[in-house]
Amino acid sequence: MDIIDKLSEVFKEFPGIGERQARRFVYFLMAKNGAYADNLTKLIQDLKKEVAQCKECFRFFVLHGDAKNVCEICSDPNADATLLMIVEKDSDLESVRKSGIYHGKYFILGGLVPIVEKNTKKQVRVEELKQKAKSNKQLKEIILAFSLNPHGEHTDQYIRGELKNLGIKISSLGRGLSTGTELEYSDNDTLRNALKNRQ
Amino acid sequence: MDIIDKLSEVFKEFPGIGERQARRFVYFLMAKNGAYADNLTKLIQDLKKEVAQCKECFRFFVLHGDAKNVCEICSDPNADATLLMIVEKDSDLESVRKSGIYHGKYFILGGLVPIVEKNTKKQVRVEELKQKAKSNKQLKEIILAFSLNPHGEHTDQYIRGELKNLGIKISSLGRGLSTGTELEYSDNDTLRNALKNRQ
Amino acid sequence: MDIIDKLSEVFKEFPGIGERQARRFVYFLMAKNGAYADNLTKLIQDLKKEVAQCKECFRFFVLHGDAKNVCEICSDPNADATLLMIVEKDSDLESVRKSGIYHGKYFILGGLVPIVEKNTKKQVRVEELKQKAKSNKQLKEIILAFSLNPHGEHTDQYIRGELKNLGIKISSLGRGLSTGTELEYSDNDTLRNALKNRQ
Amino acid sequence: MDIIDKLSEVFKEFPGIGERQARRFVYFLMAKNGAYADNLTKLIQDLKKEVAQCKECFRFFVLHGDAKNVCEICSDPNADATLLMIVEKDSDLESVRKSGIYHGKYFILGGLVPIVEKNTKKQVRVEELKQKAKSNKQLKEIILAFSLNPHGEHTDQYIRGELKNLGIKISSLGRGLSTGTELEYSDNDTLRNALKNRQ
Numbered sequence: 001m002d003i004i005d006k007l008s009e010v011f012k013e014f015p016g017i018g019e020r021q022a023r024r025f026v027y028f029l030m031a032k033n034g035a036y037a038d039n040l041t042k043l044i045q046d047l048k049k050e051v052a053q054c055k056e057c058f059r060f061f062v063l064h065g066d067a068k069n070v071c072e073i074c075s076d077p078n079a080d081a082t083l084l085m086i087v088e089k090d091s092d093l094e095s096v097r098k099s100g101i102y103h104g105k106y107f108i109l110g111g112l113v114p115i116v117e118k119n120t121k122k123q124v125r126v127e128e129l130k131q132k133a134k135s136n137k138q139l140k141e142i143i144l145a146f147s148l149n150p151h152g153e154h155t156d157q158y159i160r161g162e163l164k165n166l167g168i169k170i171s172s173l174g175r176g177l178s179t180g181t182e183l184e185y186s187d188n189d190t191l192r193n194a195l196k197n198r199q
Numbered sequence: 200m201d202i203i204d205k206l207s208e209v210f211k212e213f214p215g216i217g218e219r220q221a222r223r224f225v226y227f228l229m230a231k232n233g234a235y236a237d238n239l240t241k242l243i244q245d246l247k248k249e250v251a252q253c254k255e256c257f258r259f260f261v262l263h264g265d266a267k268n269v270c271e272i273c274s275d276p277n278a279d280a281t282l283l284m285i286v287e288k289d290s291d292l293e294s295v296r297k298s299g300i301y302h303g304k305y306f307i308l309g310g311l312v313p314i315v316e317k318n319t320k321k322q323v324r325v326e327e328l329k330q331k332a333k334s335n336k337q338l339k340e341i342i343l344a345f346s347l348n349p350h351g352e353h354t355d356q357y358i359r360g361e362l363k364n365l366g367i368k369i370s371s372l373g374r375g376l377s378t379g380t381e382l383e384y385s386d387n388d389t390l391r392n393a394l395k396n397r398q
Numbered sequence: 399m400d401i402i403d404k405l406s407e408v409f410k411e412f413p414g415i416g417e418r419q420a421r422r423f424v425y426f427l428m429a430k431n432g433a434y435a436d437n438l439t440k441l442i443q444d445l446k447k448e449v450a451q452c453k454e455c456f457r458f459f460v461l462h463g464d465a466k467n468v469c470e471i472c473s474d475p476n477a478d479a480t481l482l483m484i485v486e487k488d489s490d491l492e493s494v495r496k497s498g499i500y501h502g503k504y505f506i507l508g509g510l511v512p513i514v515e516k517n518t519k520k521q522v523r524v525e526e527l528k529q530k531a532k533s534n535k536q537l538k539e540i541i542l543a544f545s546l547n548p549h550g551e552h553t554d555q556y557i558r559g560e561l562k563n564l565g566i567k568i569s570s571l572g573r574g575l576s577t578g579t580e581l582e583y584s585d586n587d588t589l590r591n592a593l594k595n596r597q
Numbered sequence: 598m599d600i601i602d603k604l605s606e607v608f609k610e611f612p613g614i615g616e617r618q619a620r621r622f623v624y625f626l627m628a629k630n631g632a633y634a635d636n637l638t639k640l641i642q643d644l645k646k647e648v649a650q651c652k653e654c655f656r657f658f659v660l661h662g663d664a665k666n667v668c669e670i671c672s673d674p675n676a677d678a679t680l681l682m683i684v685e686k687d688s689d690l691e692s693v694r695k696s697g698i699y700h701g702k703y704f705i706l707g708g709l710v711p712i713v714e715k716n717t718k719k720q721v722r723v724e725e726l727k728q729k730a731k732s733n734k735q736l737k738e739i740i741l742a743f744s745l746n747p748h749g750e751h752t753d754q755y756i757r758g759e760l761k762n763l764g765i766k767i768s769s770l771g772r773g774l775s776t777g778t779e780l781e782y783s784d785n786d787t788l789r790n791a792l793k794n795r796q
Contacts, residue, residue: 002647002659003640003643003644003647003648003659004644004648004659006640007640007641007644010636010637010640014622014625015618015621015622015625016618016621021612021613023688023691024612024613024688025611025612026644027657027686027687027688027691028611028612029641029644030644030648030657030687031657031687034645037641037642037644037645039607040607040638040641041638041641041642043600043603043604043607044604044626044634044637044638044641045634045638046600047600047601047604047623047626047627047634048631048634050599050600051600051601051627060624060627060628062599062600062601087382088382089383089624090624090627090628091383091620091621091624092382092383094620094624095382095383095384095385095390096382096390099385099387099390099391100387101387101390101391101394102390102394143394143397145382145393146382147376147380147381147382147383148376148377148378148379148380149378149379149381171397171398172397172398173375173376173393173394173396173397174373174374174375174376174392174393174394174395174396174397174398175373175375175376175377175393175396176372176373176374176375176376176377176392176396177346177347177372177373177374177375177377178347178374178375178376178377178380178385178386178389178392178393179347179348179386179388179389180347180348181346181347181377182346182348183286183287183291183294183295183344183345183346184288184290184291184294184346185294186294186298186377187377187378188298188299188300189378190377190378191294191295191298191300192298192300193373193375193377194344194372194373194374194377195300195301195342195372195373196373197372197373197374197375197396197398198342198370198371198372198373199370199371199373199396201448201460202441202444202445202448202449202460203445203449203460205441206441206442206445209437209438209441213423213426214419214422214423214426215419215422220413220414222489222492223413223414223489224412224413225445226458226487226488226489226492227412227413228442228445229445229449229458229488230458230488233446236442236443236445236446238408239408239442240439240442240443242401242404242405242408243405243427243435243438243439243442244435244439245401246401246402246405246424246427246428246435247432247435249400249401250401250402250428259425259428259429261400261401261402288425289425289428289429290421290422290425293421293425485780486780487781489781490780490781493780493781493782493783493788494780494788497783497785497788497789498785499785499788499789499792500788500792541792541795543780543791544780545774545778545779545780545781546774546775546776546777546778547776547777547779569795569796570795570796571773571774571791571792571794571795572771572772572773572774572790572791572792572793572794572795572796573771573773573774573775573791573794574770574771574772574773574774574775574790574794575744575745575770575771575772575773575775576745576772576773576774576775576778576783576787576790576791577745577746577784577786577787578745578746579744579745579775580744580746581684581685581689581692581693581742581743581744582686582688582689582692582744583692584692584696584775585775585776586696586697586698587776588775588776589692589693589696589698589699590696590698591771591773591775592742592770592771592772592775593698593699593740593770593771594771595770595771595772595773595794595796596740596768596769596770596771597768597769597771597794
């Protein structure tokens with residue numbers, strides 16, 4: 001394996017990148033001058049230095065001021081501490097945050113619960129979530145916010161089971177018609193949810 | 200215009216058919232023997248004879264027994280007459296019906312209400328709907344079931360306005376995540392509805 | 399099966415039409431008035447009356463003047479009778495004809511030769527083509543014009559074999575880059591043909 | 598702009614990467630451990646060190662043995678020095694090379710010639726190409742191998758004009774049907790080329 005092959009292999013791990021595009025990335029970098037490569041590698045190294053994983057919600061955040069362990073959402077006194085939204089991954093959190101519709105706290109589970117799996121607890125942060133839920137006295141509602149597919153639904157059920165004895169209200173994101181849904185082409189589950197949740 | 204052009208023009212009016220496919224239909228028919236054409240034309244003529252528009256819900260239905268004016272749903276004593284679902288068109292009704300999730304009555308509006316339009320009432324069956332709602336003593340809830348796009352939302356608002364003084368409960372299909380929705384790629388309206396309608 | 403099912407079944411045979419769209423066609427026709435159905439069925443019946451299959455090239459053509467057996471291309475004294483282009487089907491002929499690049503005669507094979515097949519001659523008009531090639535004294539070149547896929551290539555080879563002893567020049571459409579081909583994404587066969595046929 | 602924004606901006610320059618995927622790359626890197634980032638940045642730096650641009654053909658190549666200026670194709674005594682294929686960019690060369698159909702030399706133009714442009718010569722290596730063609734005594738044929746689109750065709754014409762007085766045969770990749778081309782859906786240029794180049 002020469003350097004082109006090796007770097008292609010690494011780019012192939014990037015989300016959504018196949019072999020062909022991985023090689024195009026390498027050719028792209030070859031054609032760029034040294035300053036470009038220097039800038040890119042510096043930014044990648046800076047990323048690891050300037051970013052930390054929040055001890056509260058487990059999201060990755062850019063270090064700022066003297067906060068070293070807790071992200072700006074978890075340390076925000078204006079965030080609604082009675083609400084905790086559980087999401088699968090950082091990009092889900094960013095999507096909700098950008099929408100500006102939610103002002104509570106978050107918790108990143110770190111994945112979805114596999115449907116067939118023995119060591120679930122090692123794969124997602126269930127124990128950390130339970131600890132957090134138990135120790136947080138202000139918390140009134142946990143909102144499960146997973147994508148609506150079999151993995152997401154299984155995770156929703158699993159987390160509900162794990163949290164059910166804590167005496168905290170647990171809700172899941174509402175289901176029904178989403179933007180662009182056409183009645184004529186809707187699947188039965190979507191129609192059923194839309195009818196059940198009519199208002 | 201020769202016969203090929205003329206028939207292509209008619210096929211171009213079929214839903215979802217462009218010029219190219221319309222011509223392919225004509226070539227397809229040319230290559231078929233006379234018996235095929237005879238069968239097709241007979242079925243098209245039969246369709247007009249064997250199908251009627253229901254006087255109650257305005258859907259098209261296959262004539263059966265001695266019912267001449269009222270479809271099998273409207274004449275079904277087991278259908279829940281306290282519920283009336285308003286849909287845009289026949290194929291929406293068939294989609295809901297096939298799902299098996301709803302057992303009430305239907306009403307076909309005959310289109311969506313244009314957002315900029317003077318003669319709305321001529322375009323959709325608003326007056327017929329009001330008459331039906333007023334005269335039906337069993338009716339307890341009207342369910343507005345339109346596709347979730349600007350036209351559908353405008354229609355929902357318009358119909359609510361028209362029916363508001365009748366003293367009947369009016370609901371709309373629930374909104375939120377639909378099958379396959381990924382949190383990361385959701386639009387703000389879907390996220391907002393999903394959060395508002397959490398449960 | 400009611401009339402809706404029956405007519406859907408027929409529309410499902412139309413090229414490129416699946417079950418869902420077939421039913422949409424039926425609902426579309428139901429909603430149209432009787433005059434529309436009458437016009438459509440009349441045109442379909444007229445098509446069978448006003449169209450004939452040419453005895454020379456086997457294309458379907460609109461009857462005109464007193465020609466009853468031979469299409470306007472085959473009877474055109476200005477068409478170049480030294481060239482005969484063999485195509486799979488009517489729509490291929492129309493595509494070439496519309497381009498205005500060819501002014502010779504045509505012959506419609508009636509299909510491609512299946513790669514695994516015992517009764518090839520029953521499926522395509524090989525015998526008719528051989529008769530035509532033998533009896534046509536003006537003919538100097540037969541141009542094989544099939545789509546470039548395994549079926550088309552097999553047909554090209556098969557027809558060449560059948561015609562090789564007739565002493566007529568046989569050519570196939572040129573191969574290489576087609577409009578929009580990007581070198582970076584080309585398959586090996588296209589590159590090989592493009593290089594071999596460089597000029 | 599924080600580090601996430603800055604790194605996203607750089608990834609957005611990668612070929613085929615939009616804003617959304619650029620940010621996913623950053624989140625992906627954040628979640629990876631430091632060793633992954635170290636490996637990636639080392640490979641990117643190595644790329645610049647281990648890769649050089651060939652003085653003969655201008656492709657980027659991995660340094661090997663004591664060759665410092667000339668790539669392994671240009672220094673290969675078995676490569677056919679009578680043929681020189683001109684391509685737009687490195688990935689085109691790799692595509693042809695991988696196909697195994699060509700065994701001559703290459704020259705990378707460094708871009709396509711813009712259709713409306715004053716300083717063409719500054720943008721692509723026309724002068725370098727002319728020098729190479731003049732000084733290479735073995736050269737018998739220059740093969741222009743550009744993608745088949747308006748830019749590529751304009752470049753083909755432009756380079757032909759620049760080289761016409763050198764007394765070397767100039768050819769372009771053949772045109773016609775490419776793999777998968779269906780006659781029915783072909784554009785006129787492709788049909789014209791396929792007919793003209795029949796054989």
